[in-house]
Amino acid sequence: MARVESFEMDHTKVKAPYVRLASIEEGEKGERVAKYDIRFITPNTDTVTTAGMHTLEHLLAGYFRDELDGVIDVSPMGCRTGFYLIKFGVSSLEDVKSAFENALKKVMQTEEIPAANERQCGNYRDHSLEDAKAWAKKVLDEGIGILNKE
Template sequence: MIKVESFELDHTKVKAPYVRKTAILKGDKGDIVEKYDIRLLQPNESELPTSALHTLEHLFAVYFREELEGIIDVSPMGCRTGFYLVKFGESTEEEVKSKLINVLKKVLITEEVPAANPVQCGNFRDHSLFSAKEYAKMILEKFEYSQN
């Protein structure tokens, strides 16, 4: 049976929020691709409502690209506890965490959800900027608390 990295993780032992490098892949031409687990909420204890998750997905798509070079994708986890970030090039977990904190701060001052319209979004009515900001604030507080 094929092993899936995220299925190998003991979700009962991790402590969210965190950033975890889950894979480093090297392409045939030497390209480096990294994948990160951007865990925002504690697995099996809470999850993001779809409207907040969807809004964060739109905001992360823009803001992570402003913060980090080589972003390929930022995708929500099916369990709704975080996101996967995939990028070209090498970074450290601390660098990605620092950029995540910057991204969450940008969420707090956002006034409009990018691409939240029927032309650019397949479910444009399912957004909540208010909820996205509330979760961003909560996650930032947890990061701040964990550093003290």
């Protein structure tokens, strides 16, 4: 099997919430794509509910794009402890941390889940704005750390 960056990180040695630069890929023309580990929960201690993850996915898709240029994707981790942020260009971890904080502040203000309907979503009944807000609050209260410096 091909090498996978996240399998090489020691999940027993990290403490969330944090932002971490996972990898930088370079294309044939020198364009760079950066992948960040946006961690809500220390691995193997707890998980966000599937409904809460799903709602966070819908919200962070827009809110990270409001904060950073070149966002390609913000996708939930299967372990339900965080998200991957993938973008064109390399942003500083300070900028990614601020983007994460601002996005979570917007989650706290949200009153309606975008695209939570049969036409725009693959499982529109499985959402929880309450859980999304509870985890956003927890991360903001605990404070976001920076796991590595470029």
